[in-house]
Amino acid sequence: MDCRQAEERLEAYLFGAVAPEGRAIESHLDECESCARRFQDEGETLTRLASSLSEFEAPERVKRNLFAQIESEKRPLFVLSFIKEFTNFLAFAAKGHALNAGKSAVALAVVAVVFSAVWYNTRQNELATGDSEINNERTPASNENLFTSSPVATVSVRNQASRPRFGNIVSAEARLAEMTQVQRYFMYRMIQMSKTQVTSVKELQGTGPSSRPHGVMFYNTSNEALLLALDLPPLPSYSVYQIWLIKDGVRYSAGTFTVDSTGYGRAVIIPVAPLAEFEAIGITIEPSEGSQLPTGTSVLQGDL
Amino acid sequence: MTYEDHDDKQLIEKITDQDREALSALYDRYSNTVYSLAMHMLKDSGAAEEVTQDVFFNIWRRAASYHVQRGTVTAWLFSIAHHRTIDELRRRKRVQTHVQHGVDLTNRPSSGDGDPVEYAKLQFARSYLKDALGNLRPEQREVVVLAYFGGLTHSEISSRLDQPLGTVKTRMRLAIKKLRDVLGSNVTEWADNGL
Numbered sequence: 001m002d003c004r005q006a007e008e009r010l011e012a013y014l015f016g017a018v019a020p021e022g023r024a025i026e027s028h029l030d031e032c033e034s035c036a037r038r039f040q041d042e043g044e045t046l047t048r049l050a051s052s053l054s055e056f057e058a059p060e061r062v063k064r065n066l067f068a069q070i071e072s073e074k075r076p077l078f079v080l081s082f083i084k085e086f087t088n089f090l091a092f093a094a095k096g097h098a099l100n101a102g103k104s105a106v107a108l109a110v111v112a113v114v115f116s117a118v119w120y121n122t123r124q125n126e127l128a129t130g131d132s133e134i135n136n137e138r139t140p141a142s143n144e145n146l147f148t149s150s151p152v153a154t155v156s157v158r159n160q161a162s163r164p165r166f167g168n169i170v171s172a173e174a175r176l177a178e179m180t181q182v183q184r185y186f187m188y189r190m191i192q193m194s195k196t197q198v199t200s201v202k203e204l205q206g207t208g209p210s211s212r213p214h215g216v217m218f219y220n221t222s223n224e225a226l227l228l229a230l231d232l233p234p235l236p237s238y239s240v241y242q243i244w245l246i247k248d249g250v251r252y253s254a255g256t257f258t259v260d261s262t263g264y265g266r267a268v269i270i271p272v273a274p275l276a277e278f279e280a281i282g283i284t285i286e287p288s289e290g291s292q293l294p295t296g297t298s299v300l301q302g303d304l
Numbered sequence: 305m306t307y308e309d310h311d312d313k314q315l316i317e318k319i320t321d322q323d324r325e326a327l328s329a330l331y332d333r334y335s336n337t338v339y340s341l342a343m344h345m346l347k348d349s350g351a352a353e354e355v356t357q358d359v360f361f362n363i364w365r366r367a368a369s370y371h372v373q374r375g376t377v378t379a380w381l382f383s384i385a386h387h388r389t390i391d392e393l394r395r396r397k398r399v400q401t402h403v404q405h406g407v408d409l410t411n412r413p414s415s416g417d418g419d420p421v422e423y424a425k426l427q428f429a430r431s432y433l434k435d436a437l438g439n440l441r442p443e444q445r446e447v448v449v450l451a452y453f454g455g456l457t458h459s460e461i462s463s464r465l466d467q468p469l470g471t472v473k474t475r476m477r478l479a480i481k482k483l484r485d486v487l488g489s490n491v492t493e494w495a496d497n498g499l
Binding site for chain 1: 371
């Protein structure tokens with residue numbers, strides 16, 4: 001985007017009158033001092049407009065939930081650090097080459113076990129926090145709570161990949177059982193794939209505002225691929241990450257996934273055509289029902 | 305020096321270092337204004353709570369991305385809050401949900417329910433925004449209400465008002481210039497005093 005384009009869009013951006021994909025102006029503002037100066041000036045004006053509204057008091061639970069969400073983000077850093085380093089090593093060693101079947105079996109099995117252990121522990125902690133929140137909310141409505149008298153109306157189970165908004169108390173055990181089953185299937189598939197002669201490992205790099213997200217994709221001649229992503233920001237309930245396989249410049253949707261509060265997500269990809277025909281893979285943020293074509297921010301990308 | 309004595313930039317620096325007390329101080333300073341903006345636009349206290357939590361969680365994660373080129377911390381913060389609220393407003397329109405909670409908002413208008421644009425117009429009529437928007441020409445005021453409080457994109461405003469897109473953009477530009485004159489441009493003083 002150049003200055004002329006940024007200038008055309010600046011007021012609309014400040015007023016919030018651009019669609020999410022139109023917020024590319026932010027990157028230009030990071031690079032162009034004169035546009036940034038104009039943005040600052042006009043931004044201050046709208047800040048004062050926002051603050052001129054009559055004030056409501058945010059309920060105490062908002063702050064409580066915020067810090068509970070931050071707390072649940074704490075991860076066993078040394079283990080994740082190990083996983084990241086090991087995954088990077090795997091991707092580096094396999095760049096452009098097929099892994100030896102025997103080594104790949106051991107490597108993938110270790111990664112699968114460690115990932116699952118960390119994921120399982122993290123989920124248990126989160127669900128304990130969620131359960132605690134649910135139990136705390138089962139009290140008669142106070143004067144502070146202007147919702148209906150139903151105690152479930154105020155449940156806010158955050159930090160879940162697919163959280164309910166209002167109501168729908170689901171037992172923590174049932175949720176954990178379901179997620180464990182999915183994770184076990186994923187582990188099983190990873191180890192199964194490692195038995196074949198050729199397994200390719202491709203690295204995905206972050207392309208969005210943050211360079212932290214990264215991922216790997218494993219695939220073999222059976223045309224099934226497994227995707228692991230790390231450090232992706234958790235999304236609100238109305239958004240998902242959508243996978244695109246790119247061939248001759250055309251983007252083909254390969255499914256969607258969400259991440260947990262640690263930013264970890266995974267997906268099984270079964271493409272419509274042999275993977276060898278695709279040139280690249282990309283992941284964007286899309287509405288929860290998915291998109292026909294990429295419309296949102298690109299977050300990960302890799303060559304195939 | 306307590307966190308209450310820190311200015312906004314100092315708090316952001318500390319938040320970048322994962323200092324939760326600093327986030328708590330920033331939250332205490334601005335949560336009501338963020339929540340109020342979301343409430344006025346969404347008319348739903350549950351959604352406003354979620355937006356408020358998301359905004360500060362976003363700040364916790366993205367504090368390192370703030371830099372002075374983006375303006376004051378408050379401008380950056382309210383830009384995040386406003387965009388997040390707009391996203392929620394558009395999502396609700398897309399799925400056509402009507403969230404009923406029987407919430408009795410103080411000063412909530414009795415008509416205009418279900419249409420955030422109408423609600424925004426009523427807010428103006430009740431003088432909450434009159435001082436700020438009263439000096440705008442009617443066509444400029446309409447564009448501000450539709451965009452800033454109603455969550456419409458400039459293309460949608462253009463369709464709704466049956467005006468060319470260029471005209472809508474010009475009205476936005478003139479509205480901001482006028483608002484700046486009305487609301488003042490003493491940026492440093494406001495920033496130092498946390499608005």
